[in-house]
Amino acid sequence: DTAVSQTPKYLVTQMGNDKSIKCEQNLGHDTMYWYKQDSKKFLKIMFSYNNKELIINETVPNRFSPKSPDKAHLNLHINSLELGDSAVYFCASSPPADTGELFFGEGSRLTVL
Amino acid sequence: GQNIDQPTEMTATEGAIVQINCTYQTSGFNGLFWYQQHAGEAPTFLSYNVLDGLEEKGRFSSFLSRSKGYSYLLLKELQMKDSASYLCAAMDSNYQLIWGAGTKLIIKP
Numbered sequence: 054d055t056a057v058s059q060t061p062k063y064l065v066t067q068m069g070n071d072k073s074i075k076c077e078q079n080l081g082h083d084t085m086y087w088y089k090q091d092s093k094k095f096l097k098i099m100f101s102y103n104n105k106e107l108i109i110n111e112t113v114p115n116r117f118s119p120k121s122p123d124k125a126h127l128n129l130h131i132n133s134l135e136l137g138d139s140a141v142y143f144c145a146s147s148p149p150a151d152t153g154e155l156f157f158g159e160g161s162r163l164t165v166l
Numbered sequence: 167g168q169n170i171d172q173p174t175e176m177t178a179t180e181g182a183i184v185q186i187n188c189t190y191q192t193s194g195f196n197g198l199f200w201y202q203q204h205a206g207e208a209p210t211f212l213s214y215n216v217l218d219g220l221e222e223k224g225r226f227s228s229f230l231s232r233s234k235g236y237s238y239l240l241l242k243e244l245q246m247k248d249s250a251s252y253l254c255a256a257m258d259s260n261y262q263l264i265w266g267a268g269t270k271l272i273i274k275p
């Protein structure tokens with residue numbers, strides 16, 4: 054029943070490792086996003102995909118690589134993890150109209166040791 | 167540059183009314199959003215204003231003044247479950263959301 058689901062919800066790993074977070078939405082939305090929320094609670098957009106095509110790619114290190122196998126999935130792969138990557142990563146989707154209403158996943162809390 | 171300002175934290179009493187203000191500066195404007203985020207949870211949509219004036223939705227109302235670059239979220243009859251962070255976000259001319267850092271609202275009995 055979950056509209057936007059992401060896994061894993063918690064991830065603890067060592068610096069230098071590579072990890073992935075998966076996201077799936079069953080709302081039939083064309084647009085999906087990855088946001089990063091740091092300890093100061095700012096939500097920063099990282100990537101936006103529309104119908105599997107990248108439309109927003111903010112200034113994030115190229116260690117972060119999104120992949121959208123189909124419009125219902127947007128995965129995030131992170132190489133060579135650094136301490137500063139520790140944050141909560143939210144996946145979200147939005148309907149076609151530019152109303153801005155986002156439907157968020159529950160978040161994936163990444164801790165890099 | 168683009169910027170959203172809102173207070174970091176506010177405290178109010180159960181049953182009372184609280185107003186959370188937000189000022190914004192964006193390149194173009196396509197609407198102002200309020201989201202609620204409980205600790206450890208995802209943000210959830212509360213309201214969207216694109217025209218000047220007040221939009222009421224139950225105990226929550228949102229106001230917008232485009233000429234002043236100003237919005238507020240008004241919460242009435244506060245309940246303990248309203249303790250959360252309230253995020254203000256403005257949509258710019260590219261339909262991108264610019265987010266504030268959120269206002270943490272603490273409700274006391």
